[in-house]
Amino acid sequence: xxxxxxxxxxxxxxxxxxxxxxxxxxxxxxxxxxxxxxxxLVPFMWRMTTLAGLSAGAISxxxxxxxxxxxxxxxxxxxxxxGAKASVAIPLTALYPLCTVILATAFLxxxxxxxxxxxxxLALAGGAMLSYEPPVAPALEERPQCAQ
Amino acid sequence: xxxxxxxxPVWLWYALLCVFWWGLWGFFSKIGSVSANPLQLQILFTLGxxxxxxxxxxxxxxxxxxxxxxxxxxxxxxxxxxxGALGYFAALRQQDASVVTxxxxxxxxxxxxLAFIVLRERLNKVQMGGIVLALASIVIxxx
Numbered sequence: 001x002x003x004x005x006x007x008x009x010x011x012x013x014x015x016x017x018x019x020x021x022x023x024x025x026x027x028x029x030x031x032x033x034x035x036x037x038x039x040x041l042v043p044f045m046w047r048m049t050t051l052a053g054l055s056a057g058a059i060s061x062x063x064x065x066x067x068x069x070x071x072x073x074x075x076x077x078x079x080x081x082x083g084a085k086a087s088v089a090i091p092l093t094a095l096y097p098l099c100t101v102i103l104a105t106a107f108l109x110x111x112x113x114x115x116x117x118x119x120x121x122l123a124l125a126g127g128a129m130l131s132y133e134p135p136v137a138p139a140l141e142e143r144p145q146c147a148q
Numbered sequence: 149x150x151x152x153x154x155x156x157p158v159w160l161w162y163a164l165l166c167v168f169w170w171g172l173w174g175f176f177s178k179i180g181s182v183s184a185n186p187l188q189l190q191i192l193f194t195l196g197x198x199x200x201x202x203x204x205x206x207x208x209x210x211x212x213x214x215x216x217x218x219x220x221x222x223x224x225x226x227x228x229x230x231x232g233a234l235g236y237f238a239a240l241r242q243q244d245a246s247v248v249t250x251x252x253x254x255x256x257x258x259x260x261x262l263a264f265i266v267l268r269e270r271l272n273k274v275q276m277g278g279i280v281l282a283l284a285s286i287v288i289x290x291x
Contacts, residue, residue, distance in 0.1 A: 037226020066196020
């Protein structure tokens with residue numbers, strides 16, 4: 001499980017870096033720098049595999065997935081830029097499999113298992129609770145100091 | 149005591165938009181993974197991200213923020229996400245996805261701990277309960 005631990009460590013730290021980055025630069029600039037980070041890895045991956053032999057459908061699906069992933073990156077950076085706490089936004093957006101399950105149910109005719117239904121219910125409840133911010137009480141008006 | 153009417157915060161709209169886009173990413177990845185291996189998909193994801201990044205650059209009229217700290221954190225975010233994915237794929241070669249995916253899905257817990265220590269973020273009790281439910285849901289949905 002060392003590799004899984006490595007993934008947890010890097011992805012967990014990444015959530016912190018996203019917030020630290022959006023504290024300094026705009027969400028759109030973050031998208032570009034993050035993409036550069038991804039591009040750095042491509043030559044190494046290219047040595048291990050090739051795209052030869054892939055169907056046009058698979059290539060299209062992969063490219064579209066990359067595009068919507070980029071838009072998702074922009075949205076999370078915009079959320080952090082607009083004041084979301086990393087400790088709220090990262091767990092909240094990690095609930096995206098909920099959306100995938102719904103899309104797969106609608107378009108791939110997959111049927112969620114009873115366990116997945118439980119996961120969907122927990123995701124909805126967890127998402128609602130994560131986004132809860134107690135109402136802010138207005139600041140008390142300054143009262144004139146009365147000299148007695 | 150009177151309180152301000154509750155408004156839907158802007159950050160939450162963006163977070164939900166992110167859930168939608170990443171949900172679509174999961175959907176198209178599912179379609180692509182029928183014939184492409186994880187590494188091939190990772191390369192395609194990167195290529196697919198390029199037009200989005202280019203579109204952002206055009207929107208900014210080429211004025212990319214060069215704050216060294218921000219750029220470094222941004223690049224490291226991309227690098228760490230990609231390297232983390234490679235670690236995840238390597239783990240999949242040794243263990244079943246039904247074990248690896250739910251375990252790696254717990255990564256937000258580390259972010260929460262780091263944000264508590266480094267950024268001094270504090271959550272209310274409802275949000276803490278939300279994190280527990282969200283993590284449980286991530287594990288269940290990734291089995």
